[in-house]
Amino acid sequence: MSKAVRVPVREQCPRERVSNFSEVCLGYSLEEAVAEAARCLGCKNAKCIGDCPVAIDIPAFISHVKKGDIAEAAKVIAQASALPAVCGRVCPQESQCEGKCILGIKGDAVAIGKLERFVADWARENPVDIAEAAPQNGKKVAVIGSGPAGLTCAGDLARKGYAVTIFEALHEPGGVLVYGIPEFRLPKDTVVKSEIANLKKMGVQIETNVVIGKTLTIDQLLGEEGFDAVFIGSGAGLPKFMGIAGENANGVFSANEFLTRNNLMKAFKEEYSTPIKVGEKVAVVGGGNVAMDAARTAARLGAETHIVYRRSEAELPARVEEVHHAKEEGIIFDVLTNPVEILVDDKGWVTGLKCIRMELGEPDASGRRKPVEVPSSEFVMVVDTVIMSLGTSPNPLISSTTQGLEINKWQCIVADEESGLTSRKRVYAGGDAVTGAATVILAMGAGKKAAKAIDEMLSGETR
Amino acid sequence: MYQIVAKRQLAPQIYLMDVAAPRVAKSAKPGQFVIVKMDEKGERIPLTICDYDAARGTVTIVFQTLGQSTMEMASLETGDSFSDFAGPLGEASEFIHEDIESLKEQRLVFVAGGVGTAPVYPQVKWLQQRGVQVDVIIGARSGDHVILEAEMKALGANVYVTTDDGSYSRKGLVTDVLKELVDNGTRYDHVIAIGPMIMMKFVARLTKEYNIRTTISLNPIMVDGTGMCGACRVSVGGEIKFACVDGPEFDGHLVDFDEAMRRQAMYKSEEGKYLLAMEKNNHAGGCCGGAS
Numbered sequence A: 001m002s003k004a005v006r007v008p009v010r011e012q013c014p015r016e017r018v019s020n021f022s023e024v025c026l027g028y029s030l031e032e033a034v035a036e037a038a039r040c041l042g043c044k045n046a047k048c049i050g051d052c053p054v055a056i057d058i059p060a061f062i063s064h065v066k067k068g069d070i071a072e073a074a075k076v077i078a079q080a081s082a083l084p085a086v087c088g089r090v091c092p093q094e095s096q097c098e099g100k101c102i103l104g105i106k107g108d109a110v111a112i113g114k115l116e117r118f119v120a121d122w123a124r125e126n127p128v129d130i131a132e133a134a135p136q137n138g139k140k141v142a143v144i145g146s147g148p149a150g151l152t153c154a155g156d157l158a159r160k161g162y163a164v165t166i167f168e169a170l171h172e173p174g175g176v177l178v179y180g181i182p183e184f185r186l187p188k189d190t191v192v193k194s195e196i197a198n199l200k201k202m203g204v205q206i207e208t209n210v211v212i213g214k215t216l217t218i219d220q221l222l223g224e225e226g227f228d229a230v231f232i233g234s235g236a237g238l239p240k241f242m243g244i245a246g247e248n249a250n251g252v253f254s255a256n257e258f259l260t261r262n263n264l265m266k267a268f269k270e271e272y273s274t275p276i277k278v279g280e281k282v283a284v285v286g287g288g289n290v291a292m293d294a295a296r297t298a299a300r301l302g303a304e305t306h307i308v309y310r311r312s313e314a315e316l317p318a319r320v321e322e323v324h325h326a327k328e329e330g331i332i333f334d335v336l337t338n339p340v341e342i343l344v345d346d347k348g349w350v351t352g353l354k355c356i357r358m359e360l361g362e363p364d365a366s367g368r369r370k371p372v373e374v375p376s377s378e379f380v381m382v383v384d385t386v387i388m389s390l391g392t393s394p395n396p397l398i399s400s401t402t403q404g405l406e407i408n409k410w411q412c413i414v415a416d417e418e419s420g421l422t423s424r425k426r427v428y429a430g431g432d433a434v435t436g437a438a439t440v441i442l443a444m445g446a447g448k449k450a451a452k453a454i455d456e457m458l459s460g461e462t463r
Numbered sequence B: 001m002y003q004i005v006a007k008r009q010l011a012p013q014i015y016l017m018d019v020a021a022p023r024v025a026k027s028a029k030p031g032q033f034v035i036v037k038m039d040e041k042g043e044r045i046p047l048t049i050c051d052y053d054a055a056r057g058t059v060t061i062v063f064q065t066l067g068q069s070t071m072e073m074a075s076l077e078t079g080d081s082f083s084d085f086a087g088p089l090g091e092a093s094e095f096i097h098e099d100i101e102s103l104k105e106q107r108l109v110f111v112a113g114g115v116g117t118a119p120v121y122p123q124v125k126w127l128q129q130r131g132v133q134v135d136v137i138i139g140a141r142s143g144d145h146v147i148l149e150a151e152m153k154a155l156g157a158n159v160y161v162t163t164d165d166g167s168y169s170r171k172g173l174v175t176d177v178l179k180e181l182v183d184n185g186t187r188y189d190h191v192i193a194i195g196p197m198i199m200m201k202f203v204a205r206l207t208k209e210y211n212i213r214t215t216i217s218l219n220p221i222m223v224d225g226t227g228m229c230g231a232c233r234v235s236v237g238g239e240i241k242f243a244c245v246d247g248p249e250f251d252g253h254l255v256d257f258d259e260a261m262r263r264q265a266m267y268k269s270e271e272g273k274y275l276l277a278m279e280k281n282n283h284a285g286g287c288c289g290g291a292s
């Protein structure tokens, strides 16, 4: 095979997968992984590393894959990343590591994500002892939230000998990895649960059903609960709505509600009690990863599904791979279309989505061409379900119950970029709670930095 | 795991349970709720906190069997456990932030309908224990369905009971009793009504006429109970609120009850999901006699 072309990865065929929730991408076999690894030039000044937010030594791990020494490859990755099986699946690689790969100039970039995933999956099935924890140092750190930021911070601190307790509001740890990202992109039982099991093996305690700000406050954690430091990784879970007429009608959901019912509560499985309503024709409003996930979930539950997005296809913020998969699965893209009203019958149920056509005008502050309404172009899409996927912001539960914790006008916690330190002593924060909705790998990176800063602060103190 | 340390049936279809949940018991305040989940496959079920005992580490819930989940819950016994019990959620009742002396000068009346009597109890208890004398109007379908009357009286509250069918105390609706009391000269400063949505709607309509400040407690459909899904959104004074974090208590004169009632019925046809599955299984096992 030509060096310019990457080894294709096997996927479930689209016609089959739209009726199941099993993983779409089947991943490389050992032979395929070795062949793909062989394409890597092992650059001295590897550009790919610079665009990986946790700076995995990419040429080094790939060189081990090339030789078939997957255990060594796993060790290299583990030095930088706590959740490689997750990131290998959900990182926006095309705009990170792979976006800078030298091979991408003339042909296909090395499939770094798929190789990382292969190594992580192999290491799960053939356990390598990666985690070497330092002896307990007698200091306690509380981590709020069990998304990628919290899990990473907890793992790093546990390895350094801290007694770490994660407090999670929901009944299941994982954050967006369990409630948001669907099974068909990120299998829960195999991938997410085993990453969490690894942390527990390192001695991390996870207390679910504890809502910080309600069950316990940060002041109690630092006071009567005896923690020496706190890391806030509470994410950005508060869904936005458009504020148009009819939005409270029956049949209008936030993407978070729809995905939570399906992913966390497993409504798609008959033996689980939580109900989900999908209707026959669904409009998902928005164009990001979350919108793609909601649309592909609705399609799997049997609905004709449309993405309604106000800009053009080129501006879709979702990953290229997700858009491609969605199209393969029959999702219809209605771009340059903006909802103006939800039509409702006399019993309060959705009957349609009134939209207006848009066209692209001058570039706006974000550099993207601004969509403007085409006069008198309103039309009605007949749908019975509308899923709003317009983004999320941090939940005020913690900031409103913690005196002296500074937040900005977007409700995000203000934290130092390098250390994660907030305006409160001993209180650190990172991930979506600080940046607003971002990515798994950035949240992990923030968790790592905060763990380092917390260690530096506490290792100077005696107990 | 959160163990059930006591269980008692209060009325046909109404059960009380004391559940060991020390962290919740320590932080609970009147007006707040919990979310319970029976086991891995269960739903997240919101229930108001009916009582709490920080020393024993228990929280009391009272629930009525309506559908699949509450019926399954009713079959749990002392010694069994819930897999999950999260809380306390939502904002506490507003009066706990008020000055006790000024509360003592106010005339407060609680209007409780059916199983809604349970969430009224901790509020009455909190006030009576601080020397604030309150009135309570309890309404129920029939005499059998009146709950917590003796407990409220034991706290020292003035309790009025009314039943739909007149089988106990007097016949009539809670609004009839409230109207009578006001018309006979009782000047209430604050009405707190908790019960079926339709009852709260009519109480609020009445108190609006009388211009009495009114608080109600909403019970919309919820999933997470932490502000993450928006399933619980309600219109209050023309604004969208999330009942799980902004409520569950709101100004009764500002709530759009009709919308809230429509939204509550959202999963009506889905409630059959489990029952259908049960029937299907019984069918397969039952009439076909193991043919394979």
Ligand SMILES: Cc1cc2nc3c(=O)[nH]c(=O)nc-3n(C[C@H](O)[C@H](O)[C@H](O)COP(=O)(O)OP(=O)(O)OC[C@H]3O[C@@H](n4cnc5c(N)ncnc54)[C@H](O)[C@@H]3O)c2cc1C
Pocket: A090, A091, A092, A144, A145, A146, A147, A148, A149, A150, A167, A168, A169, A170, A173, A174, A175, A176, A177, A180, A181, A182, A210, A211, A212, A213, A233, A234, A235, A236, A237, A259, A289, A290, A293, A395, A397, A398, A430, A431, A432, A433, A437, A438, A439, A440, A441, A443
């Ligand atoms: C549907 C969806 C798809 C996505 N797809 C991708 C993708 O393909 N690639 C990618 O890189 N990113 C993706 N993202 C974004 C990514 O998942 C997030 O950026 C990332 O999960 C943020 O991590 P976090 O640890 O900061 O927060 P979260 O993952 O949000 O975790 C926060 C946790 O804190 C808990 N919590 C909140 N408040 C409290 C409290 N008061 N007390 C206790 N616990 C609390 C929450 O319950 C939650 O479990 C997606 C997001 C969504 C919603």
Ligand SMILES: Cc1cc2nc3c(=O)[nH]c(=O)nc-3n(C[C@H](O)[C@H](O)[C@H](O)COP(=O)(O)OP(=O)(O)OC[C@H]3O[C@@H](n4cnc5c(N)ncnc54)[C@H](O)[C@@H]3O)c2cc1C
Pocket: B033, B043, B044, B045, B046, B047, B048, B049, B062, B063, B064, B065, B066, B067, B068, B069, B070, B071, B115, B118, B119, B218, B219, B220, B221, B222, B223, B248, B264, B265, B266, B267, B268, B271
């Ligand atoms: C803040 C709050 C406090 C509550 N307190 C109490 C209480 O103290 N005692 C009590 O008996 N009930 C209480 N409820 C209602 C209780 O949660 C529902 O009765 C219960 O979820 C019904 O479950 P089911 O599966 O048995 O019934 P289903 O057959 O599933 O539903 C029956 C009806 O219950 C309601 N319901 C269903 N699912 C939910 C849900 N996830 N969230 C809210 N309502 C739902 C709907 O109106 C539905 O039509 C409260 C609800 C809320 C939101």
Ligand code: SF4
Pocket: A051, A052, A053, A054, A055, A056, A058, A081, A087, A088, A091, A093, A096, A097, A098, A112, A113, A116, A441
């Ligand atoms: S963690 Fe993400 S960005 Fe870094 S190498 Fe892996 S896939 Fe690429």
Ligand code: SF4
Pocket: A039, A040, A041, A042, A043, A046, A047, A048, A049, A058, A059, A062, A100, A101, A102, A103, A110, A112
């Ligand atoms: S830039 Fe591409 S070819 Fe070079 S080391 Fe990185 S992955 Fe390999």
Ligand code: FES
Pocket: B221, B222, B223, B224, B225, B226, B227, B228, B229, B230, B231, B232, B233, B242, B243, B244, B245
């Ligand atoms: S129940 Fe999900 S936001 Fe209120």
Ligand SMILES: [Mg+2]
Pocket: B043, B067, B068, B069, B271
């Ligand atoms: Mg139910």
